[in-house]
Amino acid sequence: MKRVPILLVIPLATAAVAVPWWAWTKDMDFMTQPSEDRLRQIRSETSAALTKPHRDTSPDAGGDVDREVQSPIKPPPVIDPGDPLAPAALDAFREFSDKGAAALIELAVNLEEQSGNARALLAWERVIDSCKPDDAQRAAATAGIQRLRPSVAPWSVDPLSKPLVLEAVLGKSTTSHPALEGLLDEAARITANSSAGLVKFVPRVDKPDPPQPAKKAKPKPKPKTKGKAKADPEPAPPPPPPEPPPLSLQILADGEKAASTGIIELALPEDPAELRREILRGVYRLVASQLAATTDFTPPDSLSETDEPIPALSTRITRLEWSEFGKSLQSPDRP
Numbered sequence: 001m002k003r004v005p006i007l008l009v010i011p012l013a014t015a016a017v018a019v020p021w022w023a024w025t026k027d028m029d030f031m032t033q034p035s036e037d038r039l040r041q042i043r044s045e046t047s048a049a050l051t052k053p054h055r056d057t058s059p060d061a062g063g064d065v066d067r068e069v070q071s072p073i074k075p076p077p078v079i080d081p082g083d084p085l086a087p088a089a090l091d092a093f094r095e096f097s098d099k100g101a102a103a104l105i106e107l108a109v110n111l112e113e114q115s116g117n118a119r120a121l122l123a124w125e126r127v128i129d130s131c132k133p134d135d136a137q138r139a140a141a142t143a144g145i146q147r148l149r150p151s152v153a154p155w156s157v158d159p160l161s162k163p164l165v166l167e168a169v170l171g172k173s174t175t176s177h178p179a180l181e182g183l184l185d186e187a188a189r190i191t192a193n194s195s196a197g198l199v200k201f202v203p204r205v206d207k208p209d210p211p212q213p214a215k216k217a218k219p220k221p222k223p224k225t226k227g228k229a230k231a232d233p234e235p236a237p238p239p240p241p242p243e244p245p246p247l248s249l250q251i252l253a254d255g256e257k258a259a260s261t262g263i264i265e266l267a268l269p270e271d272p273a274e275l276r277r278e279i280l281r282g283v284y285r286l287v288a289s290q291l292a293a294t295t296d297f298t299p300p301d302s303l304s305e306t307d308e309p310i311p312a313l314s315t316r317i318t319r320l321e322w323s324e325f326g327k328s329l330q331s332p333d334r335p
Contacts, residue, residue, distance in 0.1 A: 077106040084116025090155060090320050092122045097130035101137040108144055121148040125318035129297045138301070145315045154197040155319055160326040162254065163200035166191065166283070169248040169263070172208040179272040180247075181205050187279045194313035195322035202254070249282040251290075252329065259329045261286040280309035287317060287325055294328040297321055 034042075079096045093104065108123035124144035127133050133141060166188045170176060181203070188201035246268040252260035266282050269275050284303060292299040300316045303309065317325075 074110075077110045078103045079107045081107055081111050081114070081116070081119070084111050084114040084119060086119070088119050088122055090122075090157070090323060092119065093126045094130050094320075097126060101127045101131040101133040101141075104131060105137060105140060108141075112144075112148075117148050118152050121145065121152050124148065125320065128300075128316065129318045129321050132298060142315045145318075146311065149196075149314060159197060160199045160323075160330070162330070163202045164326065164329060165204050165252050165254050165258075166201045167204045167206060167250050167252060168279070169206040169250075170208055170268075171246045171248075176207060177268060177270075177275065179275065183272060183276045183279060186276065187283060190280065190310060191283050191313060194310075194317070195326075196314075196319045198319060198322045199326040201251075249279065249286065251283070251286050261290045261329070277309065280313070284309050284312055284317075287313075287322075290325055290328060291317075291321055295321070295324050297324070 078099060079093065093107065096104065096107075104123050104127045108120045108127070111117075111120035111123060121144075124141045127137060127141035128145070131137075166184060168180060168184050170180075184203040184205060188203045192200050247266045248263045249266055250260050250263045252258045264282055264285055266278050269278060281303060284300075288300040288302070291297055297320075300312075300321070303312060
């Protein structure tokens, strides 16, 4: 490797110092003291620069929109979250329902940010079952429950000791549906999973008895009439009893004098997928009406024609509501 000649290095070094001095420094006066007016101007400009809030300009806004830098430290929620990882009862945070849905949503978000998913899920559920949320708050709580339920283990404390019966009753004039028993068994499993293991269900199909052959009635002898007197007309036959619905559904405890949710009437479509949806929508209606009649929870909102029943069973009905629903159908001497 050849070295740069010294005769070339000296002019280059001199030029590197001389050019900046000549261009920007030679006319500057470093010796004369600035005037009072100039000092006041400098102080004013410095003070204004120090008191001006720092702003962050979004690169996508082209420099037109300034956004103030927000502190990453958020104020604590109105409701004390406690230890985010500590276990909690199924009715946790219900005592704070008087603070409103907004406070519980703030609590749930705070717990999620601290990885306290189990307690955050309880806070989201209290928005649904213990407050009167508006549509936006209800949608946020439903989304939070749907997001956290898969990550939280099924509730194993104080499950219902005896399973409930999910009973379908066929009308007398209805022929048996080939897929009814299998679909009812599937609906029982889906409903049990929706309750997070708190309530078990046993399917049962009640089929009508086969029709008996009609007995021939003996003709009654006609009374003899004297003279030309006219016989009294025979009374009109009684109207036939109302036709029973093709399918009825109820949830009840097993045993004598068992409590029941009451019976609702359902259609009996031939398509198995439509029948499955009809049964699950019926289960949701039965649970919602039972909760409204026997508890002080905020009643689950009704399903629209386009709402799917499976997600509604696990997001619109909370685990605490499932627990109280099961207890409402059990006898007082429940073990």
